[in-house]
Amino acid sequence: MVFSPYYPIIYVRGYAMTVDERNQTAADPFCGFNDGSTVYRAEVDRNARPRKFVFESPLLRLASDFGYDDVYESGVDITDPDWRPRHGRQGIPARSVVIYRYYDAGSTLFGDGEASSIEAYARGLSDLILRVRDLVVAEEGLAPADFRCYLVAHSMGGLVARGFLQNPALGDDAARVAVDKFFTYATPHNGIEVAGVNVPSWLSANDLSNFSRERMASYLNLQDAWQRYKRVDFMPEAVMKSSRIFCMVGTNRSDYYAARGLSRAFVGHGSDGLVKVENASVWGLDADASVTNTAATAYVYRAHSGPFGIVNSEEAYQNLARFLFGDVRMDVWLDVDTVTLPPALAGQDDVEALYQFELLAAPRGKRWSLTRRVAEEDSPACRTHQQLASGEAGPRHVYLSTVFLAKYAKVSHDDEALTCSFDLRVRVPDYKVAKVFWPDQHFEGAFLFRDALTVRVVPPSAPGQPWHCSYRWQMAAGQEDETPLVPELQEDGRLALRVPFGTMGQPGLSGQVLLIVCNWNAAA
Incomplete structure (x- = not known):
């Protein structure tokens, strides 16, 4: 019996620095994943009033949208020796939400108040997965080898999960192969930087060394990659395919209030208040230590935590649900x-310019974006003029985001198509000549290109049938109907959809929006 894609979900919470924070975590039955919100920033300006928007919490939404339930029974959970399955059951159903309560022992309520090592937390996660496996197998009649689960982690919880997945010494192989997908909220995959400096490995107070890249290389089993790249945001493809990982990245530093605002002040721009945008995603790593594809990544104007936090947001939940249960995956590149x-600068060799590529992606009929990359929020994709003019394929191939489309979320169920709108913008750069700003013909806030692209896809209803795809630029003169797209089959079995874009004249740029599309959860 197969329950794909509705496997058990195991939540792994983030870092708790002090005993009081660990006590608060231990006293919460869902370790914060039950928190919702009623506000979000409609504008970057913090002086503008937040907009009221009720999000019930990821826990309640998983229950109401997909029929998931918790595993607590008579006041105890599945790790307690006194736990007994509910009347008439042998274990727990596949649609269960499990909280990894690794901070209980580090609280004074249930333990000695001393935090354990991140290695110990990783081993505990392995044990929990095997416990969940045994209970689901007993309830659902599965063979143990057919059991699968999802890991969903916030902040340091993502590093706990990566330690378990990547380091053979920190868990059981049977538990690792059971992890089908891995989703992270605001995880510092490449460590935490304060005032531009990575947390040093010798700073052991309150386990802050967990975020030092040198220390991370040890517990993530990435010593070779660390020596070669001086980065640790890698997942070996042999351990878990990067295509099975999703990284949710926050970009709102101003609403992160930890340490009375000192954190956001010292971490600086281009962050969620604690984690730099550039450090919050993962790349695949081949057996020869060469970097492969990026994990699926989306960006949201949310803080690391708090009332404007990333976990308790509609945007992040929608990405989570679609990643776990959606039908079509679409990687967006330029x-x-x-x-x-x-014209006045053409032919000069000492011109400098930074091009900022922005993207907002939203499904039809919704009040939120699946991804949001905007210059004012320090999240655009960037390339220099030298990179784009070099003729090299790598710099010209710009990753923007990944979106997942879902049949269950369609506004009209009479329409077989899945649609998404991509608001694509390229900012006019600040040109410099001999490192001096060039003010001629400069208009602040102008765009080299700006238009909204609507893409419509109808995936095949049966194996062997074709995809039907089309697009339309909102501002295209004379284009009233959608233009068909002919999918190009790639070597890995995915499809490439190419949509031309660009501006005429000087300055300008042209190219193609490249959408890499495939079925998702096809086995469902």
Whole structure:
């Protein structure tokens, strides 16, 4: 019997620095994943009033939307020796939400008040997965080898999960192969930086060394990659395919209130108040230690935690639900073919410019975006003029985000198509000549390109049948109907959809929006 894609979900919470924070965590039955919110920032300006928008919590939404339930019974959970399955059951159902309560022993309520090592937390996660496996197998009649689960982690919880997954000494192989997908909220995959400096490995107070790249290389089993790249945001493809990982990245530093605002002040721009945007995603690593594909990544204007936090947000929940249960995966890239300078600068060799590529992706009929990359929020994809003009394929191939489309979320169920709108923008750069700002023909806030692309896909209803895809630019003159897209079959079995874009004249750029599309959860 197969229950894909509705496997058990195991939540792993983030870092608790002090005994009081660990006590608060231990006193919460769901370790914060039951928290919802009623506000979000409609604008970057913190002086503007937040907009009222009720999000009930990821826990309640998983229950109401997909029929998930908790595993607590008579006041105890499945790790307690006194736990007994509910009347008439042998174990727990596949649609269960399990909280990994690894801070209980580090509280004064249930333990000695001393935090354990991140290695110990990783081993505990392995044990918990095997416990969940045995209970689901007993209830659902599965063979143990057919059991699968999802890991969903916030902040340091993602590092606990990666330690378990990547380090053979920190868990059981039977538990590792059971992890089908891995989702992280605001995890510092490449460590935490304060005032531009990574937390040093010798700073052991309150386990802050867990976020030192040198220390991370040890418990993540990435010593070779650390020596080669001086980074640790890698997941070996042999351990888990990067295509099975999703990284939710926050970009709102101003609403992170930890340490009375000192954290956001010292971590700085381009962060969620604690984790730098550039450090919050994962890349695959081949057997020869070469970097492969990025994990699926989306961006949201949310803080690391708090009332405007990333976990208790509709946007992050929608990405989580679609990643776990959706039907179509769409990786969004830009391939830049040509880039031109203003006529007065054409042919000069000492011109510098930074191009900022922005993207907002939203399904039809919703009040939120699945991903949001905007210059004012320090989250655009960037390329220099030298990179784009070099002719090298790598810099011209720009990853923007990944979105998942779901049949269950369609506004109209009479329409077989899944649609998404991509608001694509390229900012006019600040041109510099001999490192001096060039003010001629400069208009602040102008765009080289800006338009909304609507993409419509109808996946095949049976194996062997074709995809039907089309697109439409909102501002295209004379384009009233959708233009068909002919999918190109790639070597890995996915499809490439190419949509031309660009501007005429100087300055300008042109190329293609490249959408890499595939079925998701097809076995369901």
